Amino acid sequence: MEVAPAAAPAAASVAPVVNSNETILLAPISGEVIAIEEVPDAAFASKAVGEGVAIRPTGKIVVAPCDGELVKIFNTNHAFALVTDSGAELIVHIGIETVKLGGQGFTRLAQQGARVKAGDPVLELDLDYLAAHAASIISPVILSNADQFQALESVASGSVEAGKTVLYSFKAK
Template identity: 70%
Template sequence: MVLVAPVTGEVVPLEQVPDAAFASKAVGDGVAIRPTGKLVVAPVAGTIAKIFNSNHAFALVADNGAEIIVHIGIETVKLGGQGFKRLAEQGARVNAGDPVLELDLDYLASHAQSLVSPVVVSNVDQYAGVANPASGQVQAGQSALFLLKGKK
């Protein structure tokens, strides 16, 4: 299963995320993106299992059972929803590229600890792993971000 970039920006290796839980892959495996675009979209087709009240992150269960977490920025939960606009609701069925969040990049850039945004598969241990990570610039809903290899 190929995940598309949920936000336009520059790919950052997960190990470089300024958060130990993400950098150590304790939360899951994947990559991160430093956003330059304001629209956050679903990286795959599936169901939005959870959107946090602060709108800084969401969890998506893909059609193949993969649990994907899109977390915008680091310590952004502390902003209490400021800088984020919800465009989809919890429980909604989405296709890859469907809008989920809108970002106020100016606000977030001046208030968030970091804008680096991890995109991880939290149940990666049930799969053969993550491969072909993108590098450089990616476009939301268009660029392949990484490949999740089939179930073990």
């Protein structure tokens, strides 16, 4: 009798939880990581909005990068703010100058005020429309109250997959 090999253990899912004061953020969208300094917007590139990185999206579903509360989803659905239990304030901003699109190219999949888990869908994008009409589709993922946390760690580079790849982590001071 042949015994089937044991199934390979599932890839270790990096649960985006606060663990010993560390918060782990997963990529909110699939794409290519871009340094924040390379974002074609002075407020993001100068880190005036906060610390983080950006992603040039290739995927159309934007997910929560960690567990928390969706405290704000802009009426135009181009950005959302999420607050973690540790008090981290995160902004996921899709594209540059996308507020001017008046919501075109975006579909809301979650509601403001909702409690979300890492990987829960928040927005769906029409990448073709956004590429044709936005100043840029490069999308910053920002820790807006970075002054309350230690420097970003485990910063990703290259390709990332929404809800699966660690984008970056940070610890409380």
